[in-house]
Amino acid sequence: MQISDLPYPDPGVPDARSGPRFLWWLGRGQLGGQAKSLSWGLLHFGGVAGLPYAVGLGVDAAVTRDGARLLWVGGLIALLGAAISLGDAMLHRTAVTNWITAAARVQQLLACRTAELGSALTRRVAAGEVVAVSTGDVEKIGWFVEAVSRFLAAALTLVIGCVVLLFYAPTIGVVVAIGMPVLALAVLPLLPRATRRADIQREKAGKATELASDTVAGLRVLRGIGGEELFLSRYREASQEVRKAAVRSARMWALISAIQVLLPGALLITVVWYGSALVLEGRLDVGELVAAFSAVATMLYPLRHFEEIAMAYSFSRPSAKRAARVLSLTRADAAGADDTERATATAAAEARTPAQPPAPGGDLYDPRTGLLVPAGRFTAVVCGDPDLAGRLAERLGGHPMDTDGAAAGASVLLGGVALDELALDTARTLVLVQDKDPVLLSGTLHELFAVPASGAVAPGAALAAAQCTDVLDALLQSAPDGVSDPMDARITERGRSLSGGQRQRLALARSLVTDPEVLVLDEPTSAVDSHTEARIADGIATLRAGRTTVVLASSPLLLDHADRVVLIHEGTVAASGTHRELLHGEPLYRAVVTRETEEEQRLAGLESVLNKSVLNESAMTEIEESA
Secondary structure, three states, X not given: OOHHHOOOOOOOOOOOOOHHHHXXXXXXXXXHHXXXXXXXXXXXXXXXXXXXXXXXXXXXXXXXXXHHHHHHHHHHHHHHHHHHHHHHHHHHHHHHHHHHHHHHHHHHHHHHHHHHHHHHHHHHOOHHHHHHHHHHHHHHHHHHHHHHHHHHHHHHHHHHHHHHHHHHOHHHHHHHHHHHHHHHHOOHHHHHHHHHHHHHHHHHHHHHHHHHHHHHHOHHHHHHHOOHHHHHHHHXXXXXXXXXXXXXXXXXXXXXXXXXXXXXXXXXXXXXXHHHHHHHHOOOOHHHHHHHHHHHHHHHHHHHHHHHHHHHHHHHHHHHHHHHHHHOXXXXXXXXXXXXXXXXXXXXXXXXXXXXXXXXXXXXXEOOOOEEEOOOOEEEEEEOOHHHHHHHHHHHOOOOEOOOOOEOOOOOEEOOEEHHHEOHHHHHHHEEEEOOOOOOOOEEHHHHOOOOOOOOOOHHHHHHHOOOHHHHHHHHHHOOOOOOOHHHOEEOHHHOOOOHHHHHHHHHHHHHHHOOOEEEEEOOOOOOOHHHHHHHHHHHHHHOOOOEEEEEOOOHHHHOOOOEEEEEEOOEEEEEEOHHHHHHHOHHHHHHHHOOOHHHXXXXXXXXXXXXXXXXXXXXXXXXXXX
16 A cells, blocks of 8 residues: 555454554554565665675775775675665655555544544543544554564564674674674563553543643633633643653653663673684684674664664554544444454444335334334424433434443334444435534535535525524624625634524534435524524424424424424333423423423412312302202
8 A cells, every 4th residue: 555545445444452453453454565664674774784794804805905805895885885775765665654554544444433423422432532542643553553664674684683693703793692682682671661651651641632622622611611720720730740651751761772772882892802802812803803893883773673663562552542442432332342342243233234225204213212203294302301312312313322322222213224224324314413512614604515415405595494694694794805605704613703503503504404314403492592593493394394303402482393292201202292282281391391390380280270179169150050
């Protein structure tokens, strides 16, 4: 895979059972790129390791005054220099390609999983953690994938260099062959502690990133309640914890680096001292001593990659663990499943053949609550618990989740077909869910409405139904000079320049434009005034006439426009009918809609009983007078 070939046509099914397994899966998917990088690395490091022997041969040729041999050695050094240059350039090119393609694969997998889970993702994983995984963690994972081939090339070069030195100068080569493994393995006892400290640092940095992301997302609310200083102090504390953890981790890595400077220096001194003694004894030539010294000096260069691979793995392992956690999530996870069971369920879900989509005009039915939404009708659902309403909206969209993110029973049926058995794009086309806090991406209104849609509803009609006239005027006033069409006006990130009601109405218009077979709206008018809400309710009923629409709300203005109202109490259907029928005949419904207290309900009941008693007495009196 080359950078120009990105994105991947199919990023594959990751092994998300653990962080190391995910790294192994990622590496196996890039064997071709790793082989290329390893080959160029061997050429580069081989050229570096071969220079000392060429220099040694040149010294011997100069001592013996052999001009032809000296000329041959000069050509060999030039050839080695060309190999070093070419190998270094191509090693860097292929290694960076491995890095970018690995990072792109992870980002593509995360994007696919995010699109699959939708808004349900943030019910299981904090939004800040998703941001951390998609940015810094992806970079750390790519770093490890890139470093693997360089490390393998360096390790093979060290082995080959020691073997060649044993044959070239056995007396001094034995010292080098013993010393090099000691240098490579000397820091192994320190790596577990360094890895633990790096894990702690990454964990604390991830939490600080989550806190910062969540604080920025809720900055307007924090300003409204005066909580900026409280959250700022929390971030300061989290930041100081990250700094302390980073200092502790850096101390350990500094110790490892110091050892890798001290021990090679000691080996060089040993080689020079012992080699000089051998030269004085006549057991070693000067050229062989120069070659041995230069070989040891140059082999310290590939030796540094042992430290790099250790650092890369220690930093990438917690990052891979967080990425695997996100990638292991599915539309319907098994409650309490361990990593192996979750991975098995994920693989089974990926391998399952999607069901055929239902015929148009089918009813929507939730077997858990007993909610039945007739096709082509405007149905309102009233829940006393806002959290229950949000979870019900997710279920109706094919995400059967409970409060803890676990599976919540059988899937919702549309026309008798389970939504979670349909292909994801098919399910999203059939049923669209707009949650309580829809997100507006930055861009123009044209870009905002550039969503998959049936084409039956024009943006103008959707904006009119959602009562967005004042929103268009506000956007046009804030637009730069020369912008005359409100559809060309830009919306800032997440619509922060608009009020809560304006953002809500634009999101509603975007949902209406898609014109799905089933539209589920969760509190679509909670941030608008009553007059606007009444007009929006009429606009939804008119624009969605003949289409299945479900609105989860408790506002009488919306409920009065619904063809049918269903009351959900304690997770099941408690009553159904029109708004007026339920208001007069169902006390629990009246309490939820009118916000009556228990005392007011009791007084209303007593008043009803008294009225009936008075009517009965009046009737008896009339009968007695007639008799």
